Amino acid sequence: MTYRFRTTLRDRDVTPEVHYLNRRQVIGGALALGGIGSAAGAAVPFAEGEVPNSFEDISSYNNFYEFGTGKEDPKRHAGSLTTKPWSVKIDGLVDKPGDYALEDILSGVSIEERIYRMRCVEAWSMIVPWNGFQLSELLARVGPKSDARFVAFETLVRPEEMPGQTSRMLDWPYREGLRLDEAMNPLTLLATGIYGRDLPNQNGAPLRLVVPWKYGFKSIKSIVRITLTARMPQSTWNMLIPNEYGFYSNVNPEVDHPRWSQASERAVGGGLFAKRKPTLMFNGYADEVAAMYDGMDLRANY
Ligand SMILES: Nc1nc2c(c(=O)[nH]1)N[C@H]1C(S)=C(S)[C@@H](COP(=O)(O)O)O[C@H]1N2
Ligand SMILES: [Mo]
Numbered sequence: 607m608t609y610r611f612r613t614t615l616r617d618r619d620v621t622p623e624v625h626y627l628n629r630r631q632v633i634g635g636a637l638a639l640g641g642i643g644s645a646a647g648a649a650v651p652f653a654e655g656e657v658p659n660s661f662e663d664i665s666s667y668n669n670f671y672e673f674g675t676g677k678e679d680p681k682r683h684a685g686s687l688t689t690k691p692w693s694v695k696i697d698g699l700v701d702k703p704g705d706y707a708l709e710d711i712l713s714g715v716s717i718e719e720r721i722y723r724m725r726c727v728e729a730w731s732m733i734v735p736w737n738g739f740q741l742s743e744l745l746a747r748v749g750p751k752s753d754a755r756f757v758a759f760e761t762l763v764r765p766e767e768m769p770g771q772t773s774r775m776l777d778w779p780y781r782e783g784l785r786l787d788e789a790m791n792p793l794t795l796l797a798t799g800i801y802g803r804d805l806p807n808q809n810g811a812p813l814r815l816v817v818p819w820k821y822g823f824k825s826i827k828s829i830v831r832i833t834l835t836a837r838m839p840q841s842t843w844n845m846l847i848p849n850e851y852g853f854y855s856n857v858n859p860e861v862d863h864p865r866w867s868q869a870s871e872r873a874v875g876g877g878l879f880a881k882r883k884p885t886l887m888f889n890g891y892a893d894e895v896a897a898m899y900d901g902m903d904l905r906a907n908y
Contacts (some may be wrong), residue, residue: 625833644794652733658721659732663875665806669726670827671776672768673808679770687828689812698758698833701749706810712798714747715739719802720795720816723898724856725889727821731871736816742790750834751787757789758839759815760831776842782826783853785841786899793818793894795846796829802824804902819888819895820856852908854899857889859903 670680677900692708717737725731743744745757754767761780762824767770788794795816798805810827817824824845833839843851859869870882888895 607831610685617668623900625633636691646844650749656733658735659875661801661803664732664800665808667874668808669822670808670810672778672780672828674770675775681806684807684820685733686769687807687811689807689828692812694813694829696748696829696833697831698835699751699754701751703748711744717798721890722816722818724818724822725871725885727823727851727863729866729885730874731883732874735801736795736797737802738795738797738816739793740792741796741855742792743794745789753836754834756784756835756839757784757786757839758833758835758842759826759829761826762828762830777845780826780842781839781843781845782824783880784824786834788817791895791898792890819857819891821857823851824855825907852906856899856904857885857888858908859885860887861908
């Protein structure tokens, strides 16, 4: 991991991001179902001291192996990615399969702002103000068939524009998957932006998954295919190192990674000497998601 020193005056102190955030509520543990400002319930603020990361933090410290394995590689190389035109193939066990143009997808959904914690399995974390829509809206539109149980996702393969793909270190395309109920959970987003701006390429433009109660690698970037399946799909990190990265990968401070503790995390942007934060069960979203795993052994189903 690379650390950089910061001066005391940070980006977020001087940019309009502060004003952006003042106008909006923050989603903490208890989500107002239906989105910010809905009548369903008040959004609960984060714990004291939990402040969204700056646009600079979020867009310059990334994992996106298609552009290299260093944290600064994605920002350096992702500018070359062509994100227009963009389409998403939706296939498998759905009533309306097809190649959907991104504009067509976006015309049928409502874009919301959601401020979520993001916890990487490597034990660093950020707080990100996403713009996006619930994956459930898109799935409802294409109509999962009654035997669909899982949703599989794939990232673009384009080695001409994604220099990391010229190495075989991962079996491209990057793949991820969710159980259908996880995919339909109101917390699960397809993100199109951060801080009200288009998603930077390094964050997974033009469309990426955000599953805030799972380790970050589940939140697959630059999605070109969504497939409804009856069987649990393969996922990149699980295929590569199955005993370290399970299909579920729910954030769980009580289940350590075989090579490090998951009990606490380093908040990116907090400075080199900042105290580590305790990691929360389901990343702080237990009220919204724990019921989906009732009766499941969370140690066996890591
Ligand atoms: N296609 C693809 N998606 C990906 C990754 C990747 O390498 N390729 N990295 C994952 C990991 S490990 C994390 S922690 C998050 C990081 O998202 P961020 O860079 O927007 O913070 O993206 C996830 N999605
Ligand atoms: Mo990650």
